[in-house]
Amino acid sequence: MEIKDVGSIAKIDSEGNIINEAGLDKIQDKWKEVLDDMVEVEKERLGDKILCIYVRGSVAKGMAVDELSDVDTLTILDVSEDDLYKLDFEWVKNEKKKIADKYPFIEGTEFQFLSKEDIRLGDIFIIKTSAVCVYGEDILKDTPLCKLSFENLLKQTG
Numbered sequence: 001m002e003i004k005d006v007g008s009i010a011k012i013d014s015e016g017n018i019i020n021e022a023g024l025d026k027i028q029d030k031w032k033e034v035l036d037d038m039v040e041v042e043k044e045r046l047g048d049k050i051l052c053i054y055v056r057g058s059v060a061k062g063m064a065v066d067e068l069s070d071v072d073t074l075t076i077l078d079v080s081e082d083d084l085y086k087l088d089f090e091w092v093k094n095e096k097k098k099i100a101d102k103y104p105f106i107e108g109t110e111f112q113f114l115s116k117e118d119i120r121l122g123d124i125f126i127i128k129t130s131a132v133c134v135y136g137e138d139i140l141k142d143t144p145l146c147k148l149s150f151e152n153l154l155k156q157t158g
Contacts, residue, residue: 026062052136
């Protein structure tokens with residue numbers, strides 16, 4: 001069994017903020033194709049309900065590894081929390097299969113959907129430290145950076 005050297009340790013700036021190393025310019029071309037397909041499907045299914053779509057993790061950081069990495073999206077919708085649960089997401093399972101068949105080098109896909117009313121601290125932390133907006137307006141662009149501290153760690157763990 002081969003052990004692959006993957007992943008990274010978060011870097012911290014001089015003020016203790018976690019540096020988000022994700023960027024549109026870092027997404028590798030073959031992974032951008034997968035992501036583009038995922039975004040198009042979401043636009044077809046959810047249309048003007050979409051405020052923004054983020055990709056997070058290794059794909060967003062340009063560190064995706066064939067047959068190991070998955071494509072994780074987090075979509076914020078312009079719907080109430082109650083209306084979010086009324087939406088039909090049955091299409092997601094079928095789309096995941098289509099994407100997996102078309103792009104056999106990916107480990108999988110994740111479509112996560114949040115109401116604009118249901119963005120929690122953990123979601124903000126993930127977006128601000130390891131994600132980039134790939135569609136729509138980055139609604140968290142003015143949110144303060146995340147400091148690495150014991151207090152913030154406690155907030156994350158509950």
